[in-house]
Amino acid sequence: MTPIQTQILAVIDQYASRFKDISSYIGANPELGNEEYLASARLKEELTYHGFAVEAPVLGLETAFIGTYSAAKSGPTIALLCEYDALPEIGHACGHHLICMMSLGAAVGLKSILDEVGGTLKVFGTPAEETRGAKVPMAEAGLFDDCDVALMAHPFYAYEKSGSSLAIDAVQFEFHGKASHAAATPHEGINALDAVIQTFNGINAFRQQVKSTVRIHGIINSGGQAANIIPDYASAQFYVRAATRKELNVLTQRVIQIAEGAALQTGCKLVTSNYETSYDEMVTNETLSGAFSDNLLKLGIPAREIVTGNDHGSMDIGNVSLRCPAIHPYIRVVDEVHTLHSIEFRDLALQERALDGMILGAKAIALTAGDVLTNPQLLQSIRKEFEQSTR
Numbered sequence: 517m518t519p520i521q522t523q524i525l526a527v528i529d530q531y532a533s534r535f536k537d538i539s540s541y542i543g544a545n546p547e548l549g550n551e552e553y554l555a556s557a558r559l560k561e562e563l564t565y566h567g568f569a570v571e572a573p574v575l576g577l578e579t580a581f582i583g584t585y586s587a588a589k590s591g592p593t594i595a596l597l598c599e600y601d602a603l604p605e606i607g608h609a610c611g612h613h614l615i616c617m618m619s620l621g622a623a624v625g626l627k628s629i630l631d632e633v634g635g636t637l638k639v640f641g642t643p644a645e646e647t648r649g650a651k652v653p654m655a656e657a658g659l660f661d662d663c664d665v666a667l668m669a670h671p672f673y674a675y676e677k678s679g680s681s682l683a684i685d686a687v688q689f690e691f692h693g694k695a696s697h698a699a700a701t702p703h704e705g706i707n708a709l710d711a712v713i714q715t716f717n718g719i720n721a722f723r724q725q726v727k728s729t730v731r732i733h734g735i736i737n738s739g740g741q742a743a744n745i746i747p748d749y750a751s752a753q754f755y756v757r758a759a760t761r762k763e764l765n766v767l768t769q770r771v772i773q774i775a776e777g778a779a780l781q782t783g784c785k786l787v788t789s790n791y792e793t794s795y796d797e798m799v800t801n802e803t804l805s806g807a808f809s810d811n812l813l814k815l816g817i818p819a820r821e822i823v824t825g826n827d828h829g830s831m832d833i834g835n836v837s838l839r840c841p842a843i844h845p846y847i848r849v850v851d852e853v854h855t856l857h858s859i860e861f862r863d864l865a866l867q868e869r870a871l872d873g874m875i876l877g878a879k880a881i882a883l884t885a886g887d888v889l890t891n892p893q894l895l896q897s898i899r900k901e902f903e904q905s906t907r
Contacts, residue, residue: 517814520633520890524625524882528875535621535878536871538562543613543866546602549644552579555600556641559616563639566624572641575657580650581641582659585627591635592895594885595666595840596623597833599645609862611671612645614849614874618669621878626885633889638663642832648793649832660839664895665804665888668833669877671865672846673853675817677809678800679825681834681844682731682757683764686792689715689775691784695748705746706783709739712750714778719754722774729827730767731757753791757830761796798834799905800825801841803898804884808845811883815876821848828856841902847880849873 517525528535542555556579560570563583572581598616602608623639630637640659642650660666691712696705719732726732734754740747756771758764772788779786809822825845836842849870854860864870888895 520629520886521883523629524886525879527628528621528625528879528882531621531624532875535617535875539613539617539871539874540866542600542616543608546607548604549601549647550577550579552600552643555579555616556581556643559598559600559620559641562620563623566627568623568627568637568639575653577643577650579641579643583623583639583641584636585630586636587630587634589631589634591633592664592888593636593638593662594626594888595660595663596620596637596639596881596885597651597666597668597836598639598641599668600641601644601646603646603857606857606859607862608865609857609859610646611849611856611861611865611870614671614865614870614877615668618847618874618877618881619667621875622667622882622885625878625882626889629886630889635889645832649795651832652793652795652835655835655839660836663840665801665885665898666833666836666840666842667881667885669845669847669881671849671870671873671877672856673848673850674846675812675822675848676846677822677825678805678843678845679798680759680800680827681795681798681831682729682759682827682829683761683797683834684755684757684795684830685764685768686753686755686790686794687768687771688751688753688789688791690751690787690789691749691779691782692787693746693748693782693784696746698744698746702746706748707746708750708782708784709747711778711782711784711786712736712739712752714781715752715775718774718778719771722770726767727759729759731755732771759797793832795830795832796834796838798831798844799837800843801837801898801901801905803894803901804841804888805843805845807887807894808843808880808884811880811887814883815879838906841898847873847877
């Protein structure tokens with residue numbers, strides 16, 4: 517380790533118990549997306565304590581924030597991304613209470629060397645990753661365009677390199693028909709539920725003609741009130757996913773056409789909308805990802821335990837990765853194989869073992885960002901790859 521790296525790690529260790537307390541507090545007080553008032557307040561308070569200038573709200577999002585610290589000496593701009601929303605019913609089963617403190621802890625460690633090496637740190641508080649991800653409007657507004665790299669890490673049951681994610685559209689179909697008595701006057705009704713069922717049947721048939729990377733899955737969220745009344749209203753919600761935004765745009769239009777066909781068949785009127793924010797695909801910067809893996813090795817993680825990255829669904833960091841070089845690796849915080857979004861993972865992610873993994877994740881993020889700040893050749897390679905991958 518260099519003296520700068522030793523300094524970063526020492527500062528993170530100095531505040532480790534404080535970071536763990538904050539993570540435990542957020543984990544014990546789960547809040548849904550765009551309602552993370554307790555978590556956001558606690559994170560902003562901690563950033564202020566460590567000398568960051570905090571801007572909030574951001575883009576009209578009440579629980580979003582940006583904490584900034586700039587050295588007098590010029591240098592790269594590092595974006596560190598915090599997530600802190602929970603899931604309905606099962607709380608922090610995705611470990612976002614750990615994610616936010618990995619990034620904030622890394623920021624505190626990096627701040628201790630920034631005046632010496634030069635540069636700017638930006639800690640982005642990004643609400644609602646699970647639903648209406650704030651990174652999307654932030655990316656659209658150009659908030660990452662002046663950042664040289666963006667980093668975060670996700671808790672998991674393995675050390676996994678940053679991989680890909682699927683672009684996603686969340687589409688809702690609402691069918692409006694005409695109610696009538698299902699036995700006495702069925703001929704006077706227009707069955708909205710039939711239109712929903714026809715939509716599902718059409719999509720199920722369409723699956724034969726899509727790539728293996730495509731995912732289309734949905735639910736009926738309204739299907740009528742009583743069996744003896746022809747439903748005059750029914751609706752369904754679908755997630756449509758594909759490997760790239762370009763491919764997804766075509767795919768989503770086909771799915772909409774299927775719903776339009778169902779409306780035509782049944783005589784219903786159709787209203788189509790997006791019920792959650794659309795995400796683009798994640799494009800990992802492999803050069804930056806390699807630096808992160810190298811730092812895991814320095815922190816004592818055996819090379820055999822660092823596995824190839826996989827597709828874990830859809831993430832709003834995808835939109836960030838198309839605006840600046842980004843990574844989203846996974847950090848082992850539990851020693852048992854439990855999937856994300858499960859009660860078992862949630863419970864283990866609140867234990868001391870997980871908090872220790874969080875501190876290690878903060879160190880790996882900080883060391884990697886430190887490499888970017890101090891190694892111009894590395895940054896040049898990162899930029900070159902980004903330019904080639906986003907043409």
